[in-house]
Amino acid sequence: MSEWNYVIAAYAVTWGVIFGYGLYLVARKRSARQRITALEQQ
Amino acid sequence: MRSASSGRDARQQPRWVAIIGIVGFLAIIAAQVHGFTMSPPDRDMGNLQKIMYVHVPAAWMSFICFFVVLVGSVRYLWKRSERSDLLAASAAETGAVLTALTLLLGSIWGRPTWGVWWTWDARLTSTAVLLVIFVGYLALRSFTDDPERRALWSAAVGIFGALNVPIVYMSVKWWRTLHQLPSSPNTLDPAYTLALRLNAIAALLLVIYVIATRFHVAQLEADADALAERQALSFDDRAGKEPLEVAHV
Numbered sequence: 001m002s003e004w005n006y007v008i009a010a011y012a013v014t015w016g017v018i019f020g021y022g023l024y025l026v027a028r029k030r031s032a033r034q035r036i037t038a039l040e041q042q
Numbered sequence: 043m044r045s046a047s048s049g050r051d052a053r054q055q056p057r058w059v060a061i062i063g064i065v066g067f068l069a070i071i072a073a074q075v076h077g078f079t080m081s082p083p084d085r086d087m088g089n090l091q092k093i094m095y096v097h098v099p100a101a102w103m104s105f106i107c108f109f110v111v112l113v114g115s116v117r118y119l120w121k122r123s124e125r126s127d128l129l130a131a132s133a134a135e136t137g138a139v140l141t142a143l144t145l146l147l148g149s150i151w152g153r154p155t156w157g158v159w160w161t162w163d164a165r166l167t168s169t170a171v172l173l174v175i176f177v178g179y180l181a182l183r184s185f186t187d188d189p190e191r192r193a194l195w196s197a198a199v200g201i202f203g204a205l206n207v208p209i210v211y212m213s214v215k216w217w218r219t220l221h222q223l224p225s226s227p228n229t230l231d232p233a234y235t236l237a238l239r240l241n242a243i244a245a246l247l248l249v250i251y252v253i254a255t256r257f258h259v260a261q262l263e264a265d266a267d268a269l270a271e272r273q274a275l276s277f278d279d280r281a282g283k284e285p286l287e288v289a290h291v
């Protein structure tokens with residue numbers, strides 16, 4: 001592999017982690033909010 | 043233990059957090075573009091040097107996260123404040139993600155420069171131990187239902203894990219194995235210092251945003267647990283039964 005392939009792989013992994021963890025946080029926040037709303041409506 | 047929900051609106055995240063997130067996101071794009079376009083190839087490694095702009099800030103930011111874990115854990119033991127426990131847990135999760143990222147990036151960098159994806163070098167091994175400790179910390183939190191016991195045990199493991207950080211940092215000086223000495227603006231060629239500084243500052247902004255957002259999520263979840271517990275207690279009061287235990291999610 002050329003050196004650029006390793007560089008591109010490193011930046012792809014970095015952005016994958018940034019977006020992946022960001023989506024995970026959004027999903028957990030939405031889930032917690034929905035749980036609170038459901039509990040308050042009971 | 044004081045409730046995380048006391049004296050705040052659990053639904054809203056402070057506006058400054060969103061501003062830091064947007065600025066951090068734009069800053070990291072700008073810093074990476076600067077690193078790609080303005081810094082010259084290294085004499086020995088060529089363009090592989092550009093991996094430094096993500097690998098080194100990820101490692102530094104994981105250390106900052108574990109320092110926050112240390113502060114939050116000590117403060118929890120001192121004040122028994124739920125906010126401190128949630129802050130430590132938020133920083134621990136972010137730090138574990140960053141440590142895993144550091145190891146992955148180091149592996150991608152190591153293959154073309156050292157010829158191996160992994161070796162039992164002192165820096166790599168101590169970083170892997172750090173990751174295992176904080177994965178254990180997160181597992182401990184998910185397996186313990188009682189909030190006070192969870193916070194107490196987490197604080198103990200968090201302090202133990204954070205005290206491992208100086209060992210990771212000094213490992214390249216104490217045991218001269220394969221990993222190079224720490225990269226910092228003082229040890230780098232001036233051609234690379236600006237790009238490294240810009241990437242580190244941008245990463246710091248993103249990490250502040252992520253920890254604050256994770257902390258907000260943890261507060262929402264604590265509020266949901268407290269609400270569920272109150273409703274279970276009031277239901278059992280009406281039914282004249284012993285209250286049911288509410289499992290933490």
